[in-house]
Amino acid sequence: MLSRRLNMDIEPNRLSLLLRRKQSADEKIIDLTVTNPTILGFKYNKKEILRAISDESSLTYITDSKGLLSARKDICNYYAGKDIKVDPESVFIVPGTSEAYSYIFKLLLDPDDEILVPQPCYPLFEFLASLDCGKVVYYPLMYDFKDGWMPDYKVINKLIGPRSKAIVIVNPNNPTGSYVRNEDAYKFNEICLKHDIAIISDEVFSDFTVEPNDNIFKTFAGNNKAMTFVLNGFSKLIALPQLKFGWIVVSGQATHLDEAIQKLEIITDTYLSIGTPVQLAAGRLFKTREDIQHRVCGKIIQCSKAGYF
Numbered sequence: 218m219l220s221r222r223l224n225m226d227i228e229p230n231r232l233s234l235l236l237r238r239k240q241s242a243d244e245k246i247i248d249l250t251v252t253n254p255t256i257l258g259f260k261y262n263k264k265e266i267l268r269a270i271s272d273e274s275s276l277t278y279i280t281d282s283k284g285l286l287s288a289r290k291d292i293c294n295y296y297a298g299k300d301i302k303v304d305p306e307s308v309f310i311v312p313g314t315s316e317a318y319s320y321i322f323k324l325l326l327d328p329d330d331e332i333l334v335p336q337p338c339y340p341l342f343e344f345l346a347s348l349d350c351g352k353v354v355y356y357p358l359m360y361d362f363k364d365g366w367m368p369d370y371k372v373i374n375k376l377i378g379p380r381s382k383a384i385v386i387v388n389p390n391n392p393t394g395s396y397v398r399n400e401d402a403y404k405f406n407e408i409c410l411k412h413d414i415a416i417i418s419d420e421v422f423s424d425f426t427v428e429p430n431d432n433i434f435k436t437f438a439g440n441n442k443a444m445t446f447v448l449n450g451f452s453k454l455i456a457l458p459q460l461k462f463g464w465i466v467v468s469g470q471a472t473h474l475d476e477a478i479q480k481l482e483i484i485t486d487t488y489l490s491i492g493t494p495v496q497l498a499a500g501r502l503f504k505t506r507e508d509i510q511h512r513v514c515g516k517i518i519q520c521s522k523a524g525y526f
């Protein structure tokens with residue numbers, strides 16, 4: 218009766234079983250996998266966040282399939298602050314980056330089409346692709362003692378086949394923390410143009426640079442070469458995942474651009490998933506980001522100095 222999308226091993230693994238046993242025995246557990254920023258003791262600008270989300274205008278339901286224009290303009294202002302021009306018509310507001318992937322997969326994939334994903338990377342892609350009837354093909358990031366983690370382009374070129382639809386780039390990558398360099402951005406564009414496949418650039422951690430350098434490629438937003446989808450959102454940017462506010466910026470050469478934007482709008486219009494209060498609050502919430510990012514980066518530096526990584 219059930220769909221084959223979730224034909225995967227759903228039994229809890231040994232680690233989950235051990236954790237359950239220890240929890241039920243009330244044993245003390247130090248969980249090094251906690252990634253929920255709101256329970257880690259960071260000081261948030263509570264007053265401003267609460268004031269922002271309690272705007273009375275939220276009591277009126279206004280819909281826009283791409284997200285409220287005012288919030289899309291707030292997103293464009295965020296990029297303008299980085300000297301990048303983004304047109305609000307190319308921005309789609311979504312509940313989070315995970316949903317953004319899902320919408321883009323719906324746009325790009327027919328059943329059994331493939332998405333190239335870096336390895337190592339965080340583990341959600343198998344699920345996201347399966348739920349949209351797609352397949353994940355891993356491309357390796359190689360570690361070099363001098364240059365750090367780098368995509369293996371020879372392997373990437375071999376892995377791209379007739380069913381490939383996009384390459385996911387996570388910049389900086391989770392869990393390696395490695396960045397796309399300017400020359401990588403050039404190469405990814407070249408490869409994707411050659412094979413007529415899209416770049417999906419996940420930039421949720423891009424503001425958390427503790428050691429800036431000129432060779433770090435900052436963003437694919439506004440990339441006018443390969444078809445490009447840039448993903449980001451408040452879950453990481455202002456460390457508030459519960460607000461459920463993310464976005465996609467679409468760009469690229471004209472060939473598929475207008476059609477992609479129109480079809481993505483059909484997808485977002487079908488769901489109209491994003492809440493009004495957070496959209497009205499977006500401009501003010503963006504302003505809280507420097508403070509919390511400073512605190513998170515401070516913690517990263519502190520842990521690094523203490524030798525945790």
Ligand SMILES: Cc1ncc(COP(=O)(O)O)c(C=O)c1O
Pocket residue numbers: 312313314315316339387390391419421449450452453458463
């Ligand atoms: C690299 C990366 N992208 C996306 C996500 C999902 O973020 P969101 O909360 O916006 O769905 C995560 C979550 O940990 C992540 O590590």
